[in-house]
Amino acid sequence: MSRLITQTISSILAISFMTVLASCKSHDAINFESNTKDELIEFMDGNAGQVVSISVVDSAKTYQYHLGALENGNTPNNQTIYEIGSLTKTYTGLAVAKAIHDGKVELDKDIRHYLKNNEYKNLELFSxxxxLRHLLTHTSGLPGNFAASHEDIEQGRYFEKISKYSRDDYFDDLTKVKLNSIPGEDYLYSSVGTNLAGYILESVYQKPFELLISEMITSKSGEQGTKFRRTNTEISEVTVGSDGNGNQMPLASAYWFAGGGLTSNVESITRYIQHQLSSEPEVALSHQLLDESWTGHGKAFYWHTAKDDSNELMLYQSGGSMGTSSWLVIYPKRKIGIFIVTNVAGENTQPKLEAISEKVFDYLIAYNKALKLDG
Known part of the structure; x- marks a missing residue:
């Protein structure tokens, strides 16, 4: 009799446990979308005119959400064009990887070998x-920017300065620059260095950088919306953003180059993520660690790198313009990528996007575990 009671109690407990487990699995699976949207809603905090778009790629599956309304009342969608700022650098890095794969450049060769008609004796320090390794990891000793100084930014002259800055101006400044540190020693985030990588690619391929990005990357990935927009008609397609105080900001991407000139939309960046998760040889090369610290953080081809909770490599980059902020993270082994963009560029906007990305990643992992258990 006691044995029967014991078996009955065990069965009841087992059924109860399975019921609770099923409930948890269902909860995780159902709430992935709502949890993600809740994070975005909390981030926007009811700010009028602010929007946020997100794309989550998980192997062959994609999840894309758009929240908020623009000043004209329109809700963003997969075709809404944003400036993506320094996410452009990852495209430049991938193009450099392709050039290495093609045998056009070498990672550790003196860059002056690729610069014609000038010896640039100033581009070395203590012999x-x-x-290119230094350019790709922001350890070249070159300054952050040429076109405008911090004083120009503080006094409101930045846009005027960059709108008049030309290629000839860049190379004139390059002949005069003094390195801040010995190449390879110190980290200094440098759009000057990234633009130089772009000019080197133009030199070795004898093609405009914009055409190289199209041929090497966007035509392969199918990114019809990722491009440099220079004409007034093209610029008018780009979403206008604001600073953290609600002031509308001008669009700067038309005057930026390899360090930040691209614009794109969720549909195209989704394709870019899928390309970054592909088996293309230049993609694998571009994920190669070029520098790593004792903390586990490192740098690849214009990617920052770290290890996730499972000790797997993750690559990330933030993108900021004068009125737009974006975040892109790739988990190559897991075949996961997350892109978030908003039309606000406040002081803490990008760190907040990073924090949202980490939570969305956790929601996705929980969701996948739930689906696996349900299966």
């Missing part, structure tokens, strides 16, 4: 020359 140490700059290499």
């Amino acid at each position: 140490q020359h700059i290499t």
Whole structure:
């Protein structure tokens, strides 16, 4: 009799446990979308005119959400064009990887080998020359920007300065620049260095950088919306953003180059993520660690790198313009990528996007575990 009671109690407990487990699995699966949207809603905090778009790629599956309304009342969608700022650098890095794969450039060769008609004796310090490795990891010793100074930004002259800055101006400044540190020693985030990588690619391929990005990347990935927009008609397609105080900001991407000039939309960046998760040889090369610290953080081809909770490599980059902020993270082994963009560029906007990305990643992992258990 006691044995029968014991078996009955065990069965009841087992059924109860399975019921609770099924409930948890269902909860995780159902709430992935709502949890993600809740994070975005909390981030926007009811700010009028602010929008946010997100794309989550998980192997062959994609999840894309758009929240908020623009000043004209329109809700963003997969075709809404945004400036993506320094996410452009990852395209430049991928193009450099392709050039290495093609045998056009070498990672550790003196970059002056690729610069014609000038010796640029100033591009070395204590007999140490700059290499593409240094450009790709922001350790070249070159300054952050040429076109405008911090004083220009503080006094409101930044847009006027960059709108008049030309390629000739860049190379004139390059002949005069003094390196801040010995190449390879110190980190300094440098759009000057990234633009130089773009000019080197133009030199070795004898093609405009914009055409190279199209041929090497966007035509392969199918990114019809990712492009440099220079004409007034093209610029008018781009979403206008604001600073953290609600002031409308001008669009700067038309005057930026390899360090930040691209614009795109959710549909195209989704395709870019899928391309970054592909088996293309230049993609694998571009994920190669070029520099790593004792903390586990490192740098690849214009990617920052770290390890996730499972000790797997993750690559990330933030993108900021004068009125737009974006975040892109790739988990190559897991075949996961997350892109978030908003039309606000406040002081803490990008760190907030990073935090949202981490939570969305956790929601996705929980969701996948739930689906696996249900299966």
